[in-house]
Amino acid sequence: MRSLNRSLLYAFLFTLVLSMPGFVYSTWGQLAQTSSQISHLKVEAFPLKLNAGHNTSVTFLITNDFEPIYDLDVTVQFPTSQLTAPPTILGSNHWKFSKLKKGDNVSFSVVIYASDDTAGQGFSAILSLVYKRLGYVSPYVETHIIGFYAKGFIDMVIYDLSTDPDPAIAGENLAISANILNKGNVPAMFTNVSLASSPAVKLKPESYNYLGQVDPNSPAPFTVEANVNSELKPGEYVLKLLISYEDDELVPHTFERELTLTVSEAVTSTPPTTTEKIVSVVQRWTLPIIIGVLALIIIAVVALTRRRGEREIESYG
Numbered sequence: 001m002r003s004l005n006r007s008l009l010y011a012f013l014f015t016l017v018l019s020m021p022g023f024v025y026s027t028w029g030q031l032a033q034t035s036s037q038i039s040h041l042k043v044e045a046f047p048l049k050l051n052a053g054h055n056t057s058v059t060f061l062i063t064n065d066f067e068p069i070y071d072l073d074v075t076v077q078f079p080t081s082q083l084t085a086p087p088t089i090l091g092s093n094h095w096k097f098s099k100l101k102k103g104d105n106v107s108f109s110v111v112i113y114a115s116d117d118t119a120g121q122g123f124s125a126i127l128s129l130v131y132k133r134l135g136y137v138s139p140y141v142e143t144h145i146i147g148f149y150a151k152g153f154i155d156m157v158i159y160d161l162s163t164d165p166d167p168a169i170a171g172e173n174l175a176i177s178a179n180i181l182n183k184g185n186v187p188a189m190f191t192n193v194s195l196a197s198s199p200a201v202k203l204k205p206e207s208y209n210y211l212g213q214v215d216p217n218s219p220a221p222f223t224v225e226a227n228v229n230s231e232l233k234p235g236e237y238v239l240k241l242l243i244s245y246e247d248d249e250l251v252p253h254t255f256e257r258e259l260t261l262t263v264s265e266a267v268t269s270t271p272p273t274t275t276e277k278i279v280s281v282v283q284r285w286t287l288p289i290i291i292g293v294l295a296l297i298i299i300a301v302v303a304l305t306r307r308r309g310e311r312e313i314e315s316y317g
Contacts, residue, residue, distance in 0.1 A: 040066035043127055043144040050087055052119035052150040053185050056112050060127070063105040069131040071139075072097040076110060076127050086123055087114040087150065100131075112148075116185040119152030120248055152186030154247055156214070158257045167262040171230035174201060176259065177223045180214060180243065188214040188245040193222050196240035200261060201226035214245070228263060237261045 042063040050056045062074070074095045078086035090111040097106050114123075129142040161178040168174050176195065182188050191211040195203060206225035214220050224241070241257040 118150035154184040
């Protein structure tokens with residue numbers, strides 16, 4: 001009897017549950033969505049590369065190819081990482097849309113800041129989509145994950161540029177020295193500095209200087225040399241320094257730096273005339289002669305003084 005009553009109670013409860021199909025189905029739909037991650041909406045984002053050290057404007061696009069939905073609530077966030085602070089969303093990370101028909105789409109933009117420390121790392125943004133469906137009581141939840149990559153940058157500058165000698169002399173060696181600084185946040189790899197070919201100079205092996213890796217905020221001094229064209233006339237000439245390197249994705253980059261080379265006329269030496277030779281000899285021996293004459297005069301004065309003293313002593317004796 002007790003077993004029969006218990007069976008009747010279970011049957012009654014089961015019938016009561018079946019009498020609320022909308023509630024049960026909507027609740028089961030949400031649970032199924034949470035466990036199996038069924039996605040009816042399509043989510044895209046562009047660009048997927050964040051500029052490390054700068055703000056990046058990212059646009060999200062949500063497309064509905066499912067059925068009409070209502071009260072769409074969108075939240076975007078970056079999970080906290082234990083190694084590096086994740087990118088930061090500047091401003092609101094929450095958006096609402098009243099209705100989205102089948103085949104429609106909505107978009108919104110967000111500004112994301114990635115610090116210098118994030119360069120070269122990947123991060124996942126989690127988008128939570130909560131919306132209602134016609135005929136269902138409980139909201140439907142979708143979770144989308146979009147991967148972003150924080151790209152570093154390289155900004156190479158050259159300063160303290162100088163030439164030795166200055167002005168340069170035709171036919172002689174020329175040394176060009178400077179410092180190169182990476183103002184970015186990732187190292188510049190395989191850095192090479194060379195002097196471009198020019199009619200004003202003749203290149204040689206020292207015209208090329210391999211620097212290798214140039215780290216951020218670490219000045220790298222360099223020097224390149226060349227021979228000034230012996231037939232060059234006095235004046236100003238433009239030379240170019242060529243700098244090449246690769247970034248952290250092994251993409252090659254090159255840039256140029258111009259400098260002005262001032263060339264003066266070479267000083268030619270002419271043989272001295274007879275008069276110049278005599279004057280030079282006289283100037284060379286004037287001081288020794290004066291010193292010798294003074295020494296003789298002093299010796300003579302001392303000798304005369306001694307003789308006079310001896311005579312006075314003899315006269316008294």
